[in-house]
Structure formats: structure tokens, C-alpha cells
Amino acid sequence: MVSESTGQGPAVVAEANPAFCDQIRNIPWIDTASVEYEAKRKIYQRDNVATPHAIACPRNTEDVAALVRHSIEANIPITVRSGGHDLFGRSIVESALCIDMRAIDFVEIAQDKKSARIGGGIRFEKLAEELSKEGLVCPFGTVPSVGFVGWASLGGYGALSGQYGLGVDQIIGAEVVNANAEIIQADEEMLKGIRGAGGNFGIVAGLRIKVYELKTLLAGLIVLDPSTKGVAETFADFLTGLQSLMASGQCPAAAGLDPAIVNHPQRGQTALVTFVWSSPDHSAGRAFLEKLLTLAPVAMQNVGETSMPAWLKTLEAFCPYGIFGGDRGISFRKLTPKMLAILRRHMENMPSDPATTIAIHPLSRTSPSATDPNLKRGSCFNPEARQEHFLLELIGSTLEQSNSPKSQKWIKDAYNELKGSGDAMDGSYIALTHPEDMCLEKIYGAAWEDLLALKRRLDPKGFFRNAVPRM
Ligand SMILES: Cc1cc2nc3c(=O)[nH]c(=O)nc-3n(C[C@H](O)[C@H](O)[C@H](O)COP(=O)(O)OP(=O)(O)OC[C@H]3O[C@@H](n4cnc5c(N)ncnc54)[C@H](O)[C@@H]3O)c2cc1C
Structure with missing residues (x-):
């Protein structure tokens, strides 16, 4: 390995195995x-000040294998580390070697255009x-700098989940460097x-x-008008209406909707x-x-024809890289009604840091992830979460470090009350589960025992113990 600072490989490797260092x-x-x-x-999460022993940047699979061998020896x-977006900063650990995968980012589309090989x-x-x-x-998912493997392999909610399924169900093969x-x-x-x-x-x-053929999307933002009933009440009305459409089969698979409460710089709490429509039939989308x-x-909406790259750029503006909490x-x-009442109450005392947000990610009953039993059998994603549900994300992030304790307390109080309502599902989404709330048995549900056995067999010495989730 070439050290950027000294031009020498790491001393620890040379001492451990000079031939291999070569x-x-x-x-x-x-x-x-x-x-x-x-x-x-x-990385995205700035509270983690860990100093990795070094950061190695493999250029291909052989480099990754060499790094794993070096680390074992x-x-x-x-x-x-890929996108660095783990919400709890788990892609760097004090004194560990960080393997930064970002240079392995090839895309090879199959001739039939139904699949693609992509870099890790x-x-x-x-x-x-x-x-x-x-x-x-x-x-x-929503933010363009998130790593695809980290996102898809833990579940992968996104605006196209209704039409094509969760990220986890897009994976059809993997090249892996094992333990x-x-x-x-x-x-x-x-x-x-x-x-x-x-x-x-x-x-x-x-x-x-x-991968799927789709040249253009209809996408944009719908901003609700709080002038009659206030932000919280208006939001709850929208959610109730959306839920009725979903329950009565009137929400087409092509519709990807993520309702959110944000702190807008001019409008304040908003x-x-x-809205994303992932079908070529744009007139159905407009209807x-x-x-x-x-x-x-509705105060304003700007839904129009766009492309996926352009839409991701629009979303990036909402999410600067680097937060606390x-x-x-x-x-x-x-x-x-009980959970909506709790949510409304907590919206009213939501802290005002620009990164503090509430987002809701629905998974509809028509999603292939919910309807296809083969997808269920082929993954360890919690089978309970393969039914229609709403993933509520209480985003206690802050741009200012000094605002972090207040936003963290706010999400903790809201979470505890929502959990205590008795209306929440047992398992949560692993990528968004705070370490304090982590219960892997519940998160993986019926898939947990098999998953644990697989981990013991394929990684018996726990070489990949810093992976998310930590098992
Ligand atoms: C701003 C933001 C927006 C998000 N939006 C969504 C969303 O819309 N939908 C959703 O479902 N989730 C979302 N997430 C959660 C996100 O998908 C997960 O945190 C994901 O794991 C991040 O992947 P990453 O590569 O960016 O992060 P990293 O921190 O680089 O990686 C996280 C972990 O993934 C594993 N990993 C990554 N790459 C590899 C690899 N090549 N091989 C083996 N292991 C690997 C490692 O265990 C690593 O520690 C969001 C998170 C943030 C911060």
C-alpha cells in the first residue's frame, strides 16, 4: 500500500508479514x-471522532481481498465505508483499518437491460x-450521496419501493470477500x-x-397550507387521507410519497x-x-417531468452532509388516532434546528416486497415488515452541535411515548434504530434464528464484527 503521507506501506504490516506487504x-x-x-x-455523523488507524482505498476486488488478508494476518x-451515511457513525472505529470502498463504483448494464453489475x-x-x-x-433512497450497498442490504426504503420493491429485493447476486x-x-x-x-x-x-426501463419521472414537492388548521393538524389530515387511499387500493403502485415536517428557513415549520410517479403513464400520475x-x-406544488438524477439533486438541497445526533x-x-395525537403534540415542540425533521416512509400493500413470497423467503429482512406499514423517522439531527441535546431529547421523548402507545410494530428498521433501542430478535423477527446461525457459520471468529448490525 502506498502511504499518501510517507510513500511507505504501514509499519505494522511490514513487521507482521513483509512479503505480503510487498x-x-x-x-x-x-x-x-x-x-x-x-x-x-x-462521515455524515459528526459526533463520532474516532481515529481509524488508517484509511485504505481499494480499487478493485483483488485489493479488497488483499486488505482483508492483511488485516487477518x-x-x-x-x-x-461507502457513502458514510450510517446514522450512528459506525463506519469508522477507533484504531481499526477503515476500508473505503468509494473508488469501486463501476456500473455494467446487462445486454438485456434487466440487470446491472455495480461496484460495492x-x-x-x-x-x-x-x-x-x-x-x-x-x-x-432520498439522498444522492448514500451508498447503494449500505442502503439496499439493510432494507432500502425509497420512493420507488411501491413499484419495484425495497432495495433489499433488488439484489440478485454479490461478489464478496469472505472471512x-x-x-x-x-x-x-x-x-x-x-x-x-x-x-x-x-x-x-x-x-x-x-434495473427497470423508465426514461422520465413525474416528481416534485407538495407544500401543505397551515393557515386554517396549523401545521400539525394539516399534516395529520393529509396522513389520514393518504392512509385511506392506501387501504382502499386507490394508491397506485407507481406513487411514491414521503410526507415530512421540516424547519424551512423562510416558512418555519412546514x-x-x-411526490414521485414511476410509470411512463404521466396522465395517470397527474390524475x-x-x-x-x-x-x-396546499400552499404550492411543483410536480413536473424530470429524471432520477435531477430529482436526487433536488433532494440533496434538503440534506447537507454532516450532522450531530x-x-x-x-x-x-x-x-x-392515538399515534397521530402523540405525533401532533410532539410536532408542536419540535426544535428548530434546520436538520431536525420528521419523515414518514410508507410501504404499500401492492409493493412486490409485500406480495412476492419468493422475495420474503430469499431475505432475512423482517417478514413482519413485508406488509403495508409506515416507517416513522424521528430525525433528531442538528447542524449546530449545541442544538443536539435538545433535539435528541425531543426524539427520545416522542419515541418513548409512541412506543408506549401500544400501536407500534415490534420490529423497527435496522438502519434507523438507535443503539439504545436495538433488539435484533425483534428487528429480524422470524428470520433471526437462521440469521444468527448463518453469522456463526460464515464469520465464526467475528472478523466482520464492526458491520451494521453488530451481531
Ligand atoms: C441523510 C440520510 C438519508 C437516508 N435515507 C434513507 C432512505 O431514504 N431510505 C433508507 O432505507 N435508508 C436511508 N438512510 C439510511 C441508510 O440507507 C443507511 O444508513 C445505509 O447503511 C448507509 O449506507 P452508506 O454506504 O451511505 O453508509 P456507510 O456508513 O458507509 O456504511 C454503513 C455500513 O454499511 C456497510 N457497508 C457499506 N458498504 C459496504 C460494502 N460494500 N460491503 C460490506 N458492507 C458495506 C458497513 O457495515 C457500513 O458500516 C439514510 C441515511 C442518511 C444519513
């Missing part, structure tokens, strides 16, 4: 003395761009583990995913809805939009 000497390597170290170390713990470090923005050139899309530092194609058993428990069985150097606009008073996620089969 073999991997060309992998870009950034140690704590490098001027680049701080910029490379930066030198007995150095590792973490894996690719982020939404590049993947969306490359697919768009061929008139293709795949499901994404013996071997490069393998994941078999069905390992794939089942990757589909829900991410990097617990190896480093994913590449995935094969499903209820809005992101459905008209129906939505009757659910609650984190989220608490909690899922509901139904938005009951």
Missing part, C-alpha cells in the same frame, strides 16, 4: 499523518446517472444474509441488481410531501396528484 504495496493508503486524512475520514480490526462503493448519484443514460432506473479473504460469488444462503444484514458475512465488492391535492389544503425509527401498521 504484494499490496500499491493500494492507496492514507494514515493519520496525511494531509488528506481528515477529509477522507469525514496483522490482527487489525476493520470497518467498511457506488453511491446513488453515480448509479442514477449511469442508468439514466440507458433510460433505466432502480429504487433509491478467509477469498473472493467468492455469494450462494443463495449468503445472499439471504446479505439481503437484510449487510456486510456481516463479508465485504461486498460488487452486486448484481435488477409540512410537505415528496392521482389531483386526488392527493384534495386531502389537505441521530434518528429514532419506529414503524406502524396503521397511523392510528
Whole structure:
């Protein structure tokens, strides 16, 4: 490995195994003395000030395998980092070697244009761009700098989940560096583990995913008008109306809706809805939009024809990279009057930091993730969450560190009261589960026992112990 600061490979490797150090000497390597170290170390969550022993930047699968072998032989713990968006900063750990996958971001589209091979470090923005050139899309989450593997392999909620399914159900193959530092194609058993428990069985150097023909989207923001009933009441009216449409089968699979409460710089606390229509039939999309606009008073909407890359850029403006604090996620089969009353009350004392937000991610009953039993069998994603439900994300993030304790207390109080309502589902979404609320048995539900057995078999020494979730 080439150290950016000294031009020398890491001393620890040389002492542990000089021949092997030679073999991997060309992998870009950034140690704590490098001027680049701080910029490379930066992750989305800023409370984590851990200093990785070094940051290695593999360029291909062979580099990843060499790094794993080096770490096993030198007995150095590792973490894996792609988009760096883990909400609790778990992609860097004090003194561990951080394997930064971002340079492995290739996209190879299959000839039939139904699947693509993608690099393990690719982020939404590049993947969306490359697919768009061929008139293709795949499901994404909301923020373009999130890593696809980290997102998809833990569940992967997004605006296209209703039409094509969750991220976890897009994975059809994986090239993995396993706990013996071997490069393998994941078999069905390992794939089942990757589909829900991410990097617990190896480093994913590449995935094969499903892709779909779709040249343009209808997408935009709907801002609700609080002037008659106030923000909280108007938001609750919209949610109640949306839930009725979903329950009566009037919410088409192509409609991806994420209602949210944000602190807008000019408007103050604002209820809005992101609208995405993922079907070429735009007149049906506009007709459905008209129906939505009757659910609650609307101040403005800017839904129009766009592309996935352009839409992701629009969303990026809402989410600057680098926050303090984190989220608490909690899922509901139904938005009951009791839970809506609790939510309304907590909206009224929501702190005003621009990053503090509430977002709701619905999964509809028509989503392939809910209807296709093969997808359920092929993953360890909680089977209970493969039914219609609403993932409520209490985003206690702040741009200002001094605001963090207030926002963290606010989400904790809201979470505890919502959980205490008795209306929440048992399991939550692993990526948004605060470490204090972590109960893996409940999160994985009926899939937990098999998952644990798989972990013991494929990673018996716990080499990938810093993966999310920590098992
Ligand atoms: C601003 C923001 C918006 C988000 N929006 C959504 C959303 O819309 N929908 C949703 O479902 N989730 C969303 N999330 C959650 C996000 O999907 C997860 O936190 C995801 O794990 C982040 O992946 P990453 O690569 O960006 O993060 P990283 O911190 O780089 O990685 C997180 C973990 O993923 C694993 N990992 C990543 N790459 C690999 C690899 N190649 N091989 C093996 N393991 C790997 C590692 O265990 C790593 O510690 C969001 C998070 C943030 C901060």
C-alpha cells in the first residue's frame, strides 16, 4: 500500500508479514499523518471522532481481498465505508483499518437491460446517472450521496419501493470477500444474509441488481397550507387521507410519497410531501396528484417531468452532509388516532434546528416486497415488515452541535411515548434504530434464528464484527 503521507506501506504490516506487504504495496493508503486524512475520514455523523488507524482505498476486488488478508494476518480490526451515511457513525472505529470502498463504483448494464453489475462503493448519484443514460432506473433512497450497498442490504426504503420493491429485493447476486479473504460469488444462503444484514458475512465488492426501463419521472414537492388548521393538524389530515387511499387500493403502485415536517428557513415549520410517479403513464400520475391535492389544503406544488438524477439533486438541497445526533425509527401498521395525537403534540415542540425533521416512509400493500413470497423467503429482512406499514423517522439531527441535546431529547421523548402507545410494530428498521433501542430478535423477527446461525457459520471468529448490525 502506498502511504499518501510517507510513500511507505504501514509499519505494522511490514513487521507482521513483509512479503505480503510487498504484494499490496500499491493500494492507496492514507494514515493519520496525511494531509488528506481528515477529509477522507469525514462521515455524515459528526459526533463520532474516532481515529481509524488508517484509511485504505481499494480499487478493485483483488485489493479488497488483499486488505482483508492483511488485516487477518496483522490482527487489525476493520470497518467498511461507502457513502458514510450510517446514522450512528459506525463506519469508522477507533484504531481499526477503515476500508473505503468509494473508488469501486463501476456500473455494467446487462445486454438485456434487466440487470446491472455495480461496484460495492457506488453511491446513488453515480448509479442514477449511469442508468439514466440507458433510460433505466432502480429504487433509491432520498439522498444522492448514500451508498447503494449500505442502503439496499439493510432494507432500502425509497420512493420507488411501491413499484419495484425495497432495495433489499433488488439484489440478485454479490461478489464478496469472505472471512478467509477469498473472493467468492455469494450462494443463495449468503445472499439471504446479505439481503437484510449487510456486510456481516463479508465485504461486498460488487452486486448484481435488477434495473427497470423508465426514461422520465413525474416528481416534485407538495407544500401543505397551515393557515386554517396549523401545521400539525394539516399534516395529520393529509396522513389520514393518504392512509385511506392506501387501504382502499386507490394508491397506485407507481406513487411514491414521503410526507415530512421540516424547519424551512423562510416558512418555519412546514409540512410537505415528496411526490414521485414511476410509470411512463404521466396522465395517470397527474390524475392521482389531483386526488392527493384534495386531502389537505396546499400552499404550492411543483410536480413536473424530470429524471432520477435531477430529482436526487433536488433532494440533496434538503440534506447537507454532516450532522450531530441521530434518528429514532419506529414503524406502524396503521397511523392510528392515538399515534397521530402523540405525533401532533410532539410536532408542536419540535426544535428548530434546520436538520431536525420528521419523515414518514410508507410501504404499500401492492409493493412486490409485500406480495412476492419468493422475495420474503430469499431475505432475512423482517417478514413482519413485508406488509403495508409506515416507517416513522424521528430525525433528531442538528447542524449546530449545541442544538443536539435538545433535539435528541425531543426524539427520545416522542419515541418513548409512541412506543408506549401500544400501536407500534415490534420490529423497527435496522438502519434507523438507535443503539439504545436495538433488539435484533425483534428487528429480524422470524428470520433471526437462521440469521444468527448463518453469522456463526460464515464469520465464526467475528472478523466482520464492526458491520451494521453488530451481531
Ligand atoms: C441523510 C440520510 C438519508 C437516508 N435515507 C434513507 C432512505 O431514504 N431510505 C433508507 O432505507 N435508508 C436511508 N438512510 C439510511 C441508510 O440507507 C443507511 O444508513 C445505509 O447503511 C448507509 O449506507 P452508506 O454506504 O451511505 O453508509 P456507510 O456508513 O458507509 O456504511 C454503513 C455500513 O454499511 C456497510 N457497508 C457499506 N458498504 C459496504 C460494502 N460494500 N460491503 C460490506 N458492507 C458495506 C458497513 O457495515 C457500513 O458500516 C439514510 C441515511 C442518511 C444519513
